[in-house]
Amino acid sequence: MRFQFFPTLALMVSATASDWPMFRGVNGSGVADVTSVPTEFGPNKNVVWKTTLPFGHSSPVITSDLIFLTGAEGGERVDAGRGDKVIDKGGKLFTFCLDRKTGKILWRREVPRPRIERYQQVNSPASPSAATDGESAFVFFADYGLLSYGKDGNERWRTPLGPFNNVNGHGSSPIVYKDLVILVCDQDSGSYMIAVDKNTGQTRWRAERPEVTRSYVTPVVFEPKSGPAELIVPGAYQVISYRADSGEKLWWVRGFSWQPKSLPVIDGEMIYVHDWEGGGEAAEPTETLAWEEALGLYDKNKDGKITQDEVDPKMERDFYLLDLDSKGYLTRRDWDFYRARRAARNTLLAIKHGGRGDLSRSAVVWRMQKFLPNVSSPLIYQDVLYLVKDGGILSSIDPKTGKIFKQGRLTGALDTYYSSPVAAAGKIYLFSQTGIATVLKAGREWEILASNDMDEQVFATPAIVDNKIYVRTRGALYCFQNN
Incomplete structure (x- = not known):
C-alpha cells in the first residue's frame, strides 16, 4: 500500500504524515511519505542521537513529538524445561517515552508483573509494540495485559488479561481504530480478539477464535468502498475478516499454515498475507491418522x-x-x-476483497509457496511486492500475478530476519538479526546501494518519520538523518 493513495487511512488510525502510530507505521504498511532518508548510517555515521535502552523487541511508535517503546530490565533467563523455551527469573517490565527531537527519556513506567510466562529464546517479554492515537500510548505485556498512558506518563487505565497458553510467548501488538484499542490473543487454547474503549479500557467486544491456535500476528484495517471497516486477521490455518466495530466474523480463507507471525498488507482491493513454518515446504500435505x-x-x-x-x-x-x-x-x-498442522502448507495468498462466508475457492487470485519469510512481513512499494527470506534471499514480485521479477541474495547479510522491511524515498530498508542494514534502490530490478553494520543485533522494525529513520538495536534506539 502506498500511503499517499489512501488518505482515509490516516484518519482511521488517528495519524498524520509525521506519525508512525503502530507496529510498522500507518496500518502496518511499512511505507513512509518522506523525501530523504540516509542510505549510509551506523553507530558512527549520520547519527542525530542515540539512547541506551534495556532489552526488548518492541518497535518504535512515534507521534508528532514523542516515541513510545517497551523493555525488560533485570532478572535472569532460565531454562523453562520445554525445548528452546525460557522463563525469566525476576526482572521488571517498563514502558518508555522519549523526546523525538533529542532522544531523551522523558518518563519510564514500571508495569505490573503478577506472573512470568515462558517464551521462545529469541523472543522477549517485551516484544509487542505500542500503539498511539497521538495523545495516548497503549501497550500490551503478556505478563499483565493492556495499559494506557497519557503523554505526561500518567496511567490512564489498565485492563488485566491472561494468563495465556502460548508456548513461545507473545508477539501480537495492539492497534487503534477510532475509539477502540484492538488486540489479537491467539494461543493453544481459548484464542480470542478483544476491543476495549481507548478512553476507559472497558471491553467493547470480544470475538472468540476457536478455529485457530497460537499466532503472533497484528491485524490491519481494510476500508471497503462500501460496507463496514474490517479487521484482517491471519491465524493458524486460515485468514479471517471481522467487522471492526463489533467483532462479527464476516469471511475467511482456508489453506494457511500454522502459527503465523507477520501482518497483512493492503493494496487497493487486494490483501496480501503469508505464513511460513518448518515442515510446510512440501508440495503435498502429510498424511496423518484420523x-x-x-x-x-x-x-x-x-x-x-x-x-x-x-x-x-x-x-x-x-x-x-x-x-x-x-x-x-x-x-x-x-x-x-x-x-x-501436518497438512498445512506454507503460502503467500493474494486475496481480492469481496464476499461473505468461506471464500477459500473464490477470493484467492494467486498463491506462492516458496521463498517465503518466517517472521518478516511482506512489503508493497511502488507497485512491487517484496519478500525477504531467512538466508538473505530477496524477491521482488508482481503483486497482480505473483510473477517473480528478480530474486537474489543480500550480499553480506545472509542471515535471519525478524525485522520487517520498510520503504521511503525510493529505497527499501532491511535489517538482519546480526544488525546488518541493507539499503536497496527500489524497483523490479532492485539494486543494493549500501550495507551498514549496526554492531548489535536487531529484532525490531525501524520507523521512518520526517526524513529520519529510527532503529532499535538490542541495547539502544538510534535516530539517523542525512547530515
Whole structure:
C-alpha cells in the first residue's frame, strides 16, 4: 500500500504524515511519505542521537513529538524445561517515552508483573509494540495485559488479561481504530480478539477464535468502498475478516499454515498475507491418522485418551506441543489440530476483497509457496511486492500475478530476519538479526546501494518519520538523518 493513495487511512488510525502510530507505521504498511532518508548510517555515521535502552523487541511508535517503546530490565533467563523455551527469573517490565527531537527519556513506567510466562529464546517479554492515537500510548505485556498512558506518563487505565497458553510467548501488538484499542490473543487454547474503549479500557467486544491456535500476528484495517471497516486477521490455518466495530466474523480463507507471525498488507482491493513454518515446504500435505485410527494404534489402556507414555519416541519428545492445554493427555481436539498442522502448507495468498462466508475457492487470485519469510512481513512499494527470506534471499514480485521479477541474495547479510522491511524515498530498508542494514534502490530490478553494520543485533522494525529513520538495536534506539 502506498500511503499517499489512501488518505482515509490516516484518519482511521488517528495519524498524520509525521506519525508512525503502530507496529510498522500507518496500518502496518511499512511505507513512509518522506523525501530523504540516509542510505549510509551506523553507530558512527549520520547519527542525530542515540539512547541506551534495556532489552526488548518492541518497535518504535512515534507521534508528532514523542516515541513510545517497551523493555525488560533485570532478572535472569532460565531454562523453562520445554525445548528452546525460557522463563525469566525476576526482572521488571517498563514502558518508555522519549523526546523525538533529542532522544531523551522523558518518563519510564514500571508495569505490573503478577506472573512470568515462558517464551521462545529469541523472543522477549517485551516484544509487542505500542500503539498511539497521538495523545495516548497503549501497550500490551503478556505478563499483565493492556495499559494506557497519557503523554505526561500518567496511567490512564489498565485492563488485566491472561494468563495465556502460548508456548513461545507473545508477539501480537495492539492497534487503534477510532475509539477502540484492538488486540489479537491467539494461543493453544481459548484464542480470542478483544476491543476495549481507548478512553476507559472497558471491553467493547470480544470475538472468540476457536478455529485457530497460537499466532503472533497484528491485524490491519481494510476500508471497503462500501460496507463496514474490517479487521484482517491471519491465524493458524486460515485468514479471517471481522467487522471492526463489533467483532462479527464476516469471511475467511482456508489453506494457511500454522502459527503465523507477520501482518497483512493492503493494496487497493487486494490483501496480501503469508505464513511460513518448518515442515510446510512440501508440495503435498502429510498424511496423518484420523483420531479413531490413532486411538487404535496408541491408546494401550483403551481409556479414550493418548498419554505421553503411549506414543512413539518422536511424539513423546514433542508431546508438550501436541497437548495444547497441558492436560497430560491428547484429546480429539489436540489430535485434529496436530493433523491440521501436518497438512498445512506454507503460502503467500493474494486475496481480492469481496464476499461473505468461506471464500477459500473464490477470493484467492494467486498463491506462492516458496521463498517465503518466517517472521518478516511482506512489503508493497511502488507497485512491487517484496519478500525477504531467512538466508538473505530477496524477491521482488508482481503483486497482480505473483510473477517473480528478480530474486537474489543480500550480499553480506545472509542471515535471519525478524525485522520487517520498510520503504521511503525510493529505497527499501532491511535489517538482519546480526544488525546488518541493507539499503536497496527500489524497483523490479532492485539494486543494493549500501550495507551498514549496526554492531548489535536487531529484532525490531525501524520507523521512518520526517526524513529520519529510527532503529532499535538490542541495547539502544538510534535516530539517523542525512547530515
